[in-house]
Amino acid sequence: AQKVTQAQTEISVVEKEDVTLDCVYETRDTTYYLFWYKQPPSGELVFLIRRNSFDEQNEISGRYSWNFQKSTSSFNFTITASQVVDSAVYFCALSRRSEKLVFGKGTKLTVNP
C-alpha cells in the first residue's frame, strides 16, 4: 500500500522567512512518482512539481526548491524568502506510473506580512 504523511498540519511564518514543508512516503514499488500541489484560498489545485524515483537530483525553481531523499523516503519542499502569496495548502502525493495519486492530508501555510 502507498501512503503519504505530511506531519505538519499548519505552519505560520512571517514574510521573508524560509519555510520547509515535510513529506514522507511509503511504497513497495521501485518505480514511483512524487508530486507537490498547491491549493490557494481560491480553491483550485495547482501542479508544482513531479519527480520520478530514479531521479534524486534536487530541483530549484525560483524561490521553490525540492529535496528528494530515497534513503529517508522524503520529498521536502522549501520556500525561500516566503511571500504572502505563498499562503496556501500544499499537498504532497505519490503514484505509480499512470495510476491514481495518493495524497497526504496537506499542510496549511500562512505567510503573515
Add this chain to the structure above:
Amino acid sequence: DAGITQSPRYKITETGRQVTLMCHQTWSHSYMFWYRQDLGHGLRLIYYSAAADITDKGEVPDGYVVSRSKTENFPLTLESATRSQTSVYFCASRKLGQGTNTGELFFGEGSRLTVL
C-alpha cells in the same frame, strides 16, 4: 478551450436525493478520477477510470456510482445523498504514461456540494 470542467460548481440538496456531478475533459486523457476534499482528510479518492467502460473503486467509494461511456466524460452520482457526503469534489484527468514518464493530474475547479 481545452481543459477539464466540472458542473455544477455549487449544489445544495437534501438528504435522500440523487445528485450527479459532471466532469468533462477535452484532452482525451485515458485516466480520470474523482476525489473528495474534507478538512482533516486531505484528498481522498472515490473512483477512478483507466479508459471508457473501465472503472474501479478508490478509498471511499460507498454511496457513489460512476460511469464512463465516453472517454471525455466521467459523471459521479450520489444515489441517495447523506450529510456525510457534504464535501468539495474534484475531478481530475491524467495522460497515460510513456516509458518512464508520467503526467501530472489535471484538476477541475471543484464542485462544492452541501447536503441538508
